[in-house]
Amino acid sequence: MTPELREKLLAGLRDGSIVPYLGPGVLADVRDAASGAPIPADSDSLIIAMNGGKPMAPKLMYEFPRAAMNVELKRGRSAVTRFLNKTYGDTQWTRAAVHDWLKTIAPAYVIDINRDTQLQASYAGVPHTLIVGIARIAGTAFRYKIFSWDGSSYQRVEQIPPGRPILFKPMGTPLPEGDYIASDADYVDFITELMGGFSIPPEVKELRKGKQYLLMGMRLNRDTERMVMADMIYSAAQPAGWVFIPEPTAKEQRYCKKIGLEIIDGDIFEFIGAAVPA
Template identity: 30%
Template sequence: MNTILTSDRLLVVRNGDAEKWLELLKEALIADGVIPYLGPGLLRLQSTEPPVPHTPEAVSAALNTRTPAPSRIRSNMWSVAQFIEQRRHRRTLETWMAEIFGVPVAPTALHDWLATLPLSLIVDGWYDGTMRAAFAKTGRTDVVEIQGVARANSVGDIWTKSYDLSGRNVEPAPVARTVLYTPHGSVRPAANFLVSDSDYVEVLTEIDIQTPIPEVVKQRRRDRGFLFIGCRFDDQMLRIFARQIIKRSSGPHFAVLDAENLTKNERRFLAASSITVIDLPMDEAAALLAPSGIEAESGAGPNSGGRRACL
């Protein structure tokens, strides 16, 4: 069967049905009818060993080479970061994170293609800044990035900071053609990182009522669904953020994932969130969406208003 509803109420599409759905999603992306939610797994499209960490566990390992954390927390990125913040100071943690993610990562064909589209919103769930780099290559001036920031470095009720593609700090612009939302922060342009347990404590106390999520993100998600690609949901923190970011959006939602390797918690989260699993290898899915060298269709350039596609 190409489409199945599993015993735990998870909808999975495979083979020919998966390819058909990706064709529809491609049309929806071109028409600004769906929001891409990008994860660190996309880094592996360029190399099996990306130049920067592509999992929380890999970040933990990189931090542990700088100062070993206790064995009971050594594989937990958030706890290791908290240990460093407490023992070596917040500034040391930020410096090391900037070093770990300092190597520029070349955008993939998918990043480059997405950067040409008149998308209202893109969510990038990792620290590497690759989607930002893809936008910069286009020369576009109608993109604003909104980054989550640690409140340890902020005065007052500040959850985010906004930048244009030159790196200039700007006011959040509701008139921007595309908003790039990086809820966990990013290495560029200012090395903002939500990474330690304490960074997330205040966010998580407010995120259920949506306070840390920018108003422009809430507005632009309202009549759209999300397409997750390069994402895993095998950690509670990642599930909480994904759940709250798609909250009050209209759907439908999709995720490109290997259905056979999902954890029980991932399956529960996906089913509860009504996220349809497109069961294809990520490289195949990315190639179907944006084959190497593809350009946006006529009328879908950065200054176009686009045409809403229905899923």
């Protein structure tokens, strides 16, 4: 990465023209405060944690939504929700270097596909809006909930208050309620409505026009994550932005060229000047 590109990215994150898009890799240095175990964030680690520390059958290890669907069919949807609530809501984790760095920049709009609460903690001292993805909810065509944070608690609202930072967590969070997009059925419903325009509030549809994006901590070799991302960044500028991918595969290179993302062959921890997790 050239010094000029680095300054361009930092300036864009600060002025809001570039939107951070956070994937599981931004949590690579996070550990359980009690045991020192790494936080399960990527697909494989989530599956193993959900299965009591053991891998599942090879066909289920392919992707977390498939494994979560298997658990849901056997033990009910609530079993997956309980696992995610315990993992991300009841366990104390160390802080991520990326989140500490992002807190100093305080972008006005952030997309975070992780299900932990560290992004929300970074904005705890600032009134903000939280958008949480939901799926398979009867009585509404919309696939999101909006919450307003006043500095002490979240309150459900119908519209986004103006002039506040917006935190969009499409895959869910335990706070203020344990809502998640996890199983195959969740993703099918959420992505279907995302493509139809019902998974994103109208204010965000307007806000995102002409933005560029900096994808951090995610690979682009999984169809599910790519489908979510492509619709989340709809109406982006051209080129659409940048993505950190160390040693990108040919598949990732083709996809990024198609969608208009420039690959930065490097690591997000190097970009922020933090130690790369072992």
